Amino acid sequence: MSVVELDRIASEYNNKIEGFQKIIHICTGTGCVSSGALKVFNRLRDAIDSEGLTEKVLVKKTGCHGLCERGPIVVFGNDEILYQTVGKRNVEDDVKLLIATIKDDQIAEKLLYRGDDKTKRYVSTHDIPFYSGQTRLVLALNGIIDPEIIEDYIVHGGYRALVKALSMHRDEIIEWIDKSGLRGKGGGGFPTGVKWRSCKTAEGSPRYVLANGDEGDPGAFMDRSLMEGNPHAILEGMIIGAYAIGSNQGYIYVRDEYPLAVERLSKAIGQAREYGFLGNDIFHSGFDFDIEIFRGGGAFVCGESTALMTSIEGQAGEPRAKYIHTVEKGLREKPTNLNNVETWASVPEIINKGWEWFSSIGTELSKGTKVFSLVGKVNNTGLVEVPMGMTLKEIIFGLGGGIQGGKKFKAVQTGGPSGGCIPEEYLEMPVDFDSLTKLGSMMGSGGMIVMDERSCMVDVARYFLKFLVEESCGKCTPCREGVRRMYEIVDRICSGNGGEGDIEHLEELARAIGLGSLCGLGQSAPNPVLSTLKFFKEEYRIHIEEKKCPAGVCKSLITLHINPEKCTGCMRCASECPVGCITGEKKQVHTIDQTTCIKCGNCYDVCHFDAVTIE
Numbered sequence: 001m002s003v004v005e006l007d008r009i010a011s012e013y014n015n016k017i018e019g020f021q022k023i024i025h026i027c028t029g030t031g032c033v034s035s036g037a038l039k040v041f042n043r044l045r046d047a048i049d050s051e052g053l054t055e056k057v058l059v060k061k062t063g064c065h066g067l068c069e070r071g072p073i074v075v076f077g078n079d080e081i082l083y084q085t086v087g088k089r090n091v092e093d094d095v096k097l098l099i100a101t102i103k104d105d106q107i108a109e110k111l112l113y114r115g116d117d118k119t120k121r122y123v124s125t126h127d128i129p130f131y132s133g134q135t136r137l138v139l140a141l142n143g144i145i146d147p148e149i150i151e152d153y154i155v156h157g158g159y160r161a162l163v164k165a166l167s168m169h170r171d172e173i174i175e176w177i178d179k180s181g182l183r184g185k186g187g188g189g190f191p192t193g194v195k196w197r198s199c200k201t202a203e204g205s206p207r208y209v210l211a212n213g214d215e216g217d218p219g220a221f222m223d224r225s226l227m228e229g230n231p232h233a234i235l236e237g238m239i240i241g242a243y244a245i246g247s248n249q250g251y252i253y254v255r256d257e258y259p260l261a262v263e264r265l266s267k268a269i270g271q272a273r274e275y276g277f278l279g280n281d282i283f284h285s286g287f288d289f290d291i292e293i294f295r296g297g298g299a300f301v302c303g304e305s306t307a308l309m310t311s312i313e314g315q316a317g318e319p320r321a322k323y324i325h326t327v328e329k330g331l332r333e334k335p336t337n338l339n340n341v342e343t344w345a346s347v348p349e350i351i352n353k354g355w356e357w358f359s360s361i362g363t364e365l366s367k368g369t370k371v372f373s374l375v376g377k378v379n380n381t382g383l384v385e386v387p388m389g390m391t392l393k394e395i396i397f398g399l400g401g402g403i404q405g406g407k408k409f410k411a412v413q414t415g416g417p418s419g420g421c422i423p424e425e426y427l428e429m430p431v432d433f434d435s436l437t438k439l440g441s442m443m444g445s446g447g448m449i450v451m452d453e454r455s456c457m458v459d460v461a462r463y464f465l466k467f468l469v470e471e472s473c474g475k476c477t478p479c480r481e482g483v484r485r486m487y488e489i490v491d492r493i494c495s496g497n498g499g500e501g502d503i504e505h506l507e508e509l510a511r512a513i514g515l516g517s518l519c520g521l522g523q524s525a526p527n528p529v530l531s532t533l534k535f536f537k538e539e540y541r542i543h544i545e546e547k548k549c550p551a552g553v554c555k556s557l558i559t560l561h562i563n564p565e566k567c568t569g570c571m572r573c574a575s576e577c578p579v580g581c582i583t584g585e586k587k588q589v590h591t592i593d594q595t596t597c598i599k600c601g602n603c604y605d606v607c608h609f610d611a612v613t614i615e
């Protein structure tokens with residue numbers, strides 16, 4: 001295979017689609033599929049057939065566009081028109097609107113994206129602040145190509161980096177990756193070139209290359225969207241890496257809860273084999289390489305490198321001590337290079353455009369971009385890719401459109417269960433590997449959970465501790481017993497039973513667990529508690545000493561009341577109360593029956609007159 005042959009494949013595919021006057025992209029990522037995208041796709045295709053437009057309009061299935069919360073997303077042409085929530089209310093009506101756009105270029109106002117003030121409507125993707133502030137390298141083709149059609153990837157430049165890499169010396173490829181400054185996107189930010197070189201020079205054979213698509217952090221979906229939306233970029237990166245390292249066998253570890261990712265990756269592997277991008281004597285280079293998918297059972301700890309390898313070996317996914325690095329003795333005791341799927345997907349563009357190009361993006365020590373799943377109390381939740389060094393404020397208030405309901409920002413949690421909470425005073429901080437670590441958090445694989453004034457930081461710490469208690473594999477005592485003890489203390493504090501010495505005890509346990517745990521899960525488990533103690537200690541003190549939850553979240557510490565001075569008797573709270581404990585006539589002051597109130601906070605959230613108070 002040569003560039004000329006790739007050009008031929010691309011031009012054959014282009015010939016097939018050049019007769020179409022319009023191309024419509026329908027997002028069929030997991031988020032949009034669960035909001036009904038396939039129904040929209042099928043109905044639109046039927047309608048196009050009935051209108052006699054089959055030869056003129058191509059409807060493509062794509063991966064995630066990032067705005068999952070507003071799905072199903074439909075995009076016309078080259079991002080000219082973006083429609084959101086298509087078919088959410090009525091598929092037939094919305095398909096009629098799509099047909100009107102196709103036939104008469106009529107813009108369907110009601111399907112357009114609306115700004116945060118709910119008045120301004122945006123037509124083109126490029127104008128929407130959520131997109132215009134992003135730098136999409138890894139996600140560049142998500143939303144454009146059909147992930148199930150390899151030719152579509154080739155048309156957009158796919159597999160050219162592989163052809164180029166096979167003409168380069170293996171050491172030169174590693175040098176490029178080194179000089180590009182690419183660092184692992186799976187959590188630790190380890191320099192990728194250094195890892196590749198260590199694996200290449202390690203004694204032993206065969207060598208393995210692995211892709212980590214386990215993604216166990218709560219709320220994170222970056223890796224899933226990439227695997228579903230552009231599987232060939234991951235494969236191409238892995239083939240290049242395997243060639244450079246000298247490996248003939250690769251595995252992609254995907255959690256079982258990601259069936260669509262598994263399906264698309266499997267199809268992509270099959271197509272790559274058919275074209276000879278995988279298999280024996282790839283492009284007559286004498287280089288053999290193949291990839292298998294391994295489905296993990298969904299345990300968070302299986303994302304850890306040694307647990308992942310143990311799991312592929314067919315044993316229980318438990319970490320093992322890393323006295324010897326996995327690049328020397330990893331899978332089946334052989335030299336193994338593990339990278340996150342986003343790291344692998346970054347490789348082809350570095351080879352295509354050069355290391356200088358990649359290293360010109362980002363900060364001095366964190367190069368390139370990072371994909372984040374921006375979730376929580378932010379207006380625009382979804383997937384964003386930003387250059388390293390963009391500030392938290394730019395991400396949360398620029399791309400994310402600020403805090404829902406005009407509430408006050410309180411903190412952002414980054415790095416998942418191993419990360420920490422960052423308060424308002426650090427909003428101007430540039431996001432890169434090192435600055436997040438300095439604040440006691442971490443980049444992690446890219447989860448970013450935004451919290452507002454109604455989030456209790458002690459409760460947040462409790463949430464992550466509970467998650468880690470459930471996910472600890474139990475192999476070593478500091479993690480198995482220590483994290484549970486931390487959870488019990490924080491739970492006691494949230495229940496109003498905290499006492500003197502609890503904070504000191506938490507700090508002592510955190511130190512011991514951090515030092516004594518075998519793997520990264522235990523070593524970083526205290527981070528959510530330590531970071532909330534560092535920045536929100538007063539909140540812990542109020543819980544313990546005053547038996548109050550200032551954010552109004554911890555149920556044992558709050559009571560909800562209706563202020564008769566402010567209540568207008570609009571009845572909204574009564575209709576939203578799940579246990580029917582609010583009484584009152586229309587236009588009369590309402591009251592809460594404290595004996596049956598379950599403190600869900602619905603009344604507080606829905607009252608437009610600030611009449612509900614939490615004490």
Ligand SMILES: Cc1cc2nc3c(=O)[nH]c(=O)nc-3n(C[C@H](O)[C@H](O)[C@H](O)COP(=O)(O)O)c2cc1C
Pocket residue numbers: 183184185186187188189190212213214215216217300301302303304305306338339340341343344445519520521
């Ligand atoms: C408990 C735990 C869970 C992890 N989960 C993931 C994961 O889901 N995906 C991932 O890429 N890395 C995960 N990691 C990090 C991996 O161990 C490893 O560092 C990473 O896959 C290496 O790839 P990179 O250098 O490209 O970041 C996890 C680490 C720990 C300690």
Ligand code: SF4
Pocket residue numbers: 301318319471472473474475476477479480517518519520521522523
């Ligand atoms: S630190 Fe926790 S998850 Fe890691 S090996 Fe020990 S018990 Fe298992």
Ligand code: SF4
Pocket residue numbers: 562566567568569570571572573574590606607608609610611612
């Ligand atoms: S929603 Fe507010 S104003 Fe309306 S009845 Fe309830 S407390 Fe009163």
Ligand code: SF4
Pocket residue numbers: 560573576577578579580581582592596597598599600601602603604
């Ligand atoms: S907090 Fe929940 S249960 Fe209690 S009164 Fe309000 S809506 Fe009803």
Ligand code: FES
Pocket residue numbers: 027028029030031032033063064065066067068069071072073
């Ligand atoms: S799944 Fe459709 S925008 Fe994310």
